Amino acid sequence: MAFTLYSLLQAALLCVNAIAVLHEERFLKNIGWGTDQGIGGFGEEPGIKSQLMNLIRSVRTVMRVDQYFQKLKAHSFKI
Amino acid sequence: MQPGPGGGAAAGNARHPMKRRVPLSEPSLGDPHQLFHDTSSAHGPGSYVAHRVPGGLGYSSPLQPGFLDDPMSNMAVAYGSSLAAHGKELVDKNIDRFIPVTKLKYYFAVDTVYVGKKLGLLVFPYLHQDWEVQYQQDMPVAPRFDINAPDLYIPAMAFITYILVAGLALGTQDRFSPDLLGLQASSALAWLTVEVLAILLSLYLVTVNTDLTTIDLLAFSGYKMIGGVVTGLLFGKTGYYVVLSWCCVAIFVFMIRTLRLKILSEVAAEGVLVRGARNQLRMYLTMAIAAAQPLFMYWLTFHLVR
Numbered sequence: 001m002a003f004t005l006y007s008l009l010q011a012a013l014l015c016v017n018a019i020a021v022l023h024e025e026r027f028l029k030n031i032g033w034g035t036d037q038g039i040g041g042f043g044e045e046p047g048i049k050s051q052l053m054n055l056i057r058s059v060r061t062v063m064r065v066d067q068y069f070q071k072l073k074a075h076s077f078k079i
Numbered sequence: 080m081q082p083g084p085g086g087g088a089a090a091g092n093a094r095h096p097m098k099r100r101v102p103l104s105e106p107s108l109g110d111p112h113q114l115f116h117d118t119s120s121a122h123g124p125g126s127y128v129a130h131r132v133p134g135g136l137g138y139s140s141p142l143q144p145g146f147l148d149d150p151m152s153n154m155a156v157a158y159g160s161s162l163a164a165h166g167k168e169l170v171d172k173n174i175d176r177f178i179p180v181t182k183l184k185y186y187f188a189v190d191t192v193y194v195g196k197k198l199g200l201l202v203f204p205y206l207h208q209d210w211e212v213q214y215q216q217d218m219p220v221a222p223r224f225d226i227n228a229p230d231l232y233i234p235a236m237a238f239i240t241y242i243l244v245a246g247l248a249l250g251t252q253d254r255f256s257p258d259l260l261g262l263q264a265s266s267a268l269a270w271l272t273v274e275v276l277a278i279l280l281s282l283y284l285v286t287v288n289t290d291l292t293t294i295d296l297l298a299f300s301g302y303k304m305i306g307g308v309v310t311g312l313l314f315g316k317t318g319y320y321v322v323l324s325w326c327c328v329a330i331f332v333f334m335i336r337t338l339r340l341k342i343l344s345e346v347a348a349e350g351v352l353v354r355g356a357r358n359q360l361r362m363y364l365t366m367a368i369a370a371a372q373p374l375f376m377y378w379l380t381f382h383l384v385r
Contacts, residue, residue, distance in 0.1 A: 003266040003269050003270065004262070004265045004266060004269060005265050005268060005269050005272075007269070008269045008272060008273065048284050048285065048360075051283065051284045051286060052284060055283070055284075
C-alpha cells in the first residue's frame with residue numbers, strides 16, 4: 001500500500017492537466033457542456049451539471065493565465 | 080517559554096473546570112505569541128523556568144572554563160539572541176497568513192472529561208439523544224463545554240496512535256522495518272486528504288449551504304482512526320473482524336447523526352420526510368460520506384492482520 005503524498009500530488013497534477021487540455025469546440029459542445037450553453041437560468045437551483053460546468057470553466061481560465069503550470073508539468077515528469 | 084506549560088494545559092484543565100466557564104468568547108488576548116491557552120496553576124511556568132537556567136549554564140561551562148568571560152563572545156551571544164528574537168517576531172507576524180492559528184485554537188480547547196465522553200460516543204453512539212451543537216452569540220461553543228462539537232485533538236492523537244499500533248502489528252508478524260512507519264503515516268495521511276477533498280468537491284457540487292469548514296471535515300475524517308487503533312490492537316482474524324464490524328457500524332451511525340444536522344435542511348433533519356430532489360440528494364450525500372468511513376477504516380487496517 002505505497003500510496004504516498006507524492007503520488008497524490010502527481011494524481012492531482014494529472015487531473016488538472018486533463019481539465020486544462022479539454023478542447024472546447026470539439027468535445028464539450030458535443031456533449032452539451034459548453035460554456036455558452038450553461039448560463040441559462042439564474043434561478044435558485046444551479047444543479048449539479050451547471051456547477052460542474054462552472055468548475056471546469058474556472059479551472060480552464062486559471063490555467064490559461066498560469067503558464068508556469070506548463071513548465072511545472074514538464075519538470076515533474078522528468079523524475 | 081510558553082509552549083512547555085502549554086503541553087500540560089490539557090491535564091491542568093481537568094483540575095480547574097469551574098474557573099474557565101466564564102470567559103468563553105475570548106480565550107487568550109493577553110499574549111499574541113502564545114500558541115496554547117495556559118490554564119495550569121501559577122507555579123507551572125515558574126518551575127519550568129527554574130529548570131531551564133541551571134541547565135543552560137551547566138552545559139557551556141564544562142567545555143571551556145571562562146567561555147563567557149571574553150567580551151567579544153558576550154557581544155556575539157547578544158547578537159545571536161537578538162537575531163533569534165527578530166526571527167521569532169517575523170514568524171509570529173506572518174504565521175496567521177498560512178495557518179489560521181486562532182481558529183485552530185478552538186479545536187484544541189479540550190479537557191479530559193470531553194475526551195473521555197467523546198471516545199465513548201464514538202464507540203457507542205446509540206444512546207445519545209441530542210446531537211445539536213450549542214452556539215453562543217453566533218459562535219460555536221468550545222469543545223470543552225459541548226460534547227457534540229468537533230475537535231482536532233482526538234483525530235491527531237488517534238492518527239499518531241494508529242501509526243504506532245501499525246508498527247506494533249507489523250512487528251509481531253516479523254514484517255517490520257523502520258521506513259514502513261513513515262510509509263504508513265504518509266499513506267494514511269494521503270487517504271485522509273483524498274477523502275476530505277472528495278467531500279469538499281461533492282459539497283460544492285450539491286450547493287449545500289452549510290457551516291462545515293474544512294477543519295471540521297478534517298476532524299470528522301480523523302474520528303475513524305479511533306476505530307483503526309482499536310481494530311489494529313487485536314491480533315487474530317476473528318477478533319479483528321468482530322471489532323471491525325462493531326466499529327464500522329458505530330462510526331456509520333455517529334457520522335449520519337452528526338452530519339444530518341449540518342447538511343440537511345432543518346425540517347428534514349428532524350425526521351419529517353420532505354420530498355424534493357434537493358433533500359434527496361443531500362440525504363444521499365450524507366449517506367455516502369458516512370459509508371465511506373467504514374470503507375476507509377477497513378482499507379487502512381486490513382493489511383495489518385494476516
